[in-house]
Amino acid sequence: MNKNNMIEAEAISKRYGETQALDRVDLEVAAGTILSVLGPNGAGKTTGVRILTTLTKPDSGRAWVAGHDVVAEAAAVRRKIGVTGQDATLDDALTGRQNLVMVGELSRLRRAEAKRRAVELLGLFELEDAADRIVKGYSGGMRRRLDLAASLVMRPPVLFLDEPTTGLDPTSRRRMWTMIRELVTDGATLWLTTQYLDEADALADRIAVIDHGRLIAQGTPLELKAAIGSQLLEVTLASPHAGAAEAIEALASGSVHITGGGLRLRAPVASEHGLVISALRALDEIGAQVDDIVVHRPSLDDVFATLTGVAPSPDQDEETEGVAA
Template identity: 55%
Template sequence: MTSTAAISAESLVKTFGSNRALDGVELRAQRGRVLGLLGPNGAGKTTAVRILTTLLRPDSGSVSVAGHDVLTEPDAVRRSIGVSGQYAAVDENLTGRENLYMVGRLYGMSRAAARERAGQLLDGFRLLEAGDRVAKGYSGGMRRRLDLAGALVARPPVVMLDEPTTGLDPRGRMDTWQLIAELVDDGTTVLLTTQYLEEADALADTIAVIDHGRVIANGTSDELKARVGGERLELVVDERDELETASEVLARVGSGVPRTDARTRRVQVAVSDGSRALVEAVRGLDALGIEVHDVGLHRPTLDDAFLSLTGKHAEPPDNGRNGEDLQEPEGPTAESAGRGGRQ
């Protein structure tokens, strides 16, 4: 494990009964960088995060966080990390300010320092006006922001964010993106799991794609897109029942199997000569009397790369428990992680 790696996992294995949730996972996040962890629901992302935060013990493999071994130095790891999970962990009977003050005190801050830090974070997360209200009355988005603020109270060198913007409105998401960028500018290392691919595209310095418990690709967003290659010809037809015919036309001019989306009436196909394919597609559709609402060429997106690697689109986040969560063993797992033992 190199001295520049703030997070390092090697040959990580974790099983739940007959299910091999992690099967030799390798992860590395450099100091002061964002590592994006992508994968379908149940791929192993949350299991990996729980091991990195000392909430689960791996069956085998080695893990280091902020220079500390997760198995032999769990307390040192917890003192070095901030964690925000998929579900907001706030005390509903305390005010927002009291929640953050409590976290600061658990981290060993003085009363004055904890009060000051709570005020800073309430302001930064647009919760100042609601800061002295009991959290039970907060909306879901407000609780999410309060939970994120709690992960940052002690300014930890490593922050692990498991789908941090799920449940936030567009402004809340953009505010969170800005805060993550500021954290990294200050030297914080961030592990980010997300199913918003544009979020990973915007924030992650490197991305690891995990599927069926294995890391199947590593690299920058541009490197993953380059693996797909070529351009994409995309069009929207006026009538949904014309999708099949439009797909057949695109199959003739493209270099792959067209993808259709009935909800948006959209058809897309990879092309090797974009300009020629565009002209031929428009002519073919016009000859068949199919009206096109919109048509254009674009470079591969991270969604294209994700689909190519995993065989499926990223699933939109929800507030339910996914299959990966259901793989957890019964009973307590490990000690609470992050926030001075609060999780």
């Protein structure tokens, strides 16, 4: 165990029946930084959070949080962590303020202290106006903010946020991002799971990509994006053409992936400036007929395609933001 790490997992594995939810995952998070664990539904993100927050035991491997073993010293770990998850702990029948006061009292704060902390957190999370309304009527974004506030009542140095923005509208997501950033400015160490590449990119110091329980890549957002390309060029041809890959390669910053029996070509590109026109010209010159051409930011599917070498299926939802010709 490295003393600079607030969180450290060493070859943790967990199996549920036939499903290998986590498969020998090694990860570490330095104090005061955000690790984003990025992966699709079912990747094993929540299983990892449950192990590190002592809610479930790993089948094998070891993990430490704030220097304490998550199995042997579970109680000590619990005193150091805050958790916000998909199964929220809020009481719908209470107001936002009452929820926060209750959490404080359950954690043995005196009532006056719990009330004071509630006021502070309601302010921090911009919930003052809704403070005395029943949580049942809160919007999704307000609920998430209150849930996050509840996890902060005892000022834990380590926080686990399990998909804190899934299902939120873009404005609420941005708002949540701002608040998450502030937590780290205040010195917290964060383990944040997400299905969104842009979220990991916006918030994380390091990103760990997991799929089917396996860690398939990790690095800084810059390192991962360098591997993926900042933009992707995708060309669909009317019919396969032997020279097309070479023509595209000349414009690309990495290798060209060919799928669909030679019809679909995709390549990372450094900049989209003038690219569609250049690509169309180059393909036209060799007599390749273009059906469709688009430049877009890599989606999570693209990240996985690049990292695993498996092309995403064409019917998947991609965050296409591109220029169609």
